[in-house]
Amino acid sequence: MKRALTERERRGAALIALGVVLAGLYWLLVQSWFTGPLSDIDGQIQQLREQQQRYAGQLALRPLLDKQLQRARQDPASSTSLLPGDDPSAVAADLMQRIADLIKAKATQGAGCTLTQRMPITPEQDSAQPYRQVKVSLTLECGIEPLMALLHTLEFHRPFLFVDALSVRRASNAPATGGAGRLTVHLLVRGYLPKAAAAQEAP
DSSP states (O other): OOOOOOHHHHHHHHHHHHHHHHHHHHIIIIIIIIIHHHHHHHHHHHHHHHHHHHHHHHHHTHHHHHHHHHHHHHOGGGGGGSOOOSOHHHHHHHHHHHHHHHHHHTTTSTTOEEEEEEEEEOOOOOTTSSSEEEEEEEEEEEOHHHHHHHHHHHHHSSSOOEEEEEEEEEOTTSOSSSOOOSEEEEEEEEEEEOHHHHHHHOO
16 A cells, blocks of 8 residues: 655645746746747847947948059059950950960860850940950860969959859760860850940940
């Protein structure tokens, strides 16, 4: 037979049950409804404060950056960073010829490189931008070594050019083992006209 609980034991069990009920009520009514959401809000406020401090620091640098940009625009050497010319069509033709000459110069390097197709692209222009874009599309049959040399020349020599798209495909008839040989490469190259040229063409 089970022993009947004494008065003291019943009182202790009742206190324990009451404590469990109060803890459950606290979590249900206070923690889940008030304390938890308040902790989340506090975390969001802290995150917003950190973002505000970061943006304030960036804004504080704006006068210095504006001065540096102004000096760069007044530097005669900065003009060599842009494509020369006024007519975007003529500039695109000159750019394609310039890249063709670069490819021809690397024709005997490694597996060699050949330009198989070139075409000017007419990009959408943003009237708010101070420079006008010129884009050309090129297809090459190129080895890895001359291709890397060509990309380095395009992106790190003046005038500054940007490779917007690069697609490399191995030839379907390439051997299963050994070197890749020549790769079929598609490039989308972008450059910019000087500000004066863009301004002259504005209506």
